[in-house]
Amino acid sequence: MKESVLRDFFENRILVKSLAENVKHTQRRATSDTTSxxxxxxxxxxxxxxxxxxxxxxxxxxxxxxxxxxxxxxIALALVFSEYFVWDTKTEEGQMIETVIYDWDSPEINFPLTLSNMKLWKQYLETGEYRLRIENK
Structure with a gap:
């Protein structure tokens, strides 16, 4: 996966198809519980x-x-370990970004990546209301 492709997607310079092709098959199982x-x-x-x-x-x-x-x-794994992509955790928006990225980065610890949870992350980003703990009891 190339950071430049993700940046180009964020800037609407490429279509999602190009991002998806770039991201496909980039994960490797390092150990039974570790992915790189x-x-x-x-x-x-x-x-x-x-x-x-x-x-x-x-x-x-x-x-x-x-x-x-x-x-x-x-993508979340790449963002977490990137020195290029940043967000300001001192702002409300930055805290929301960090929460979502870290949720996506570790679904086995946080919340599974599902359609219903994706809708909740979208709602959180739009409204600031974090309902994943309530909905995933």
């Missing part, structure tokens, strides 16, 4: 601010079936 994703990083010293709209796009593409939940998990 190969990411070609942007190493020019710059950063890119992730915004709610970016994650809403990923939610919509997951809900529409254009990205698989494994794709979304791979």
């Amino acid at each position: 994703v190969h990411v070609e990083q942007i190493k020019d010293g710059s950063t890119y601010q992730v915004r709610k709209e970016h994650l809403l796009s990923l939610c919509n593409e997951g809900l529409n079936g254009n990205l698989t939940f494994e794709d979304i998990n791979s």
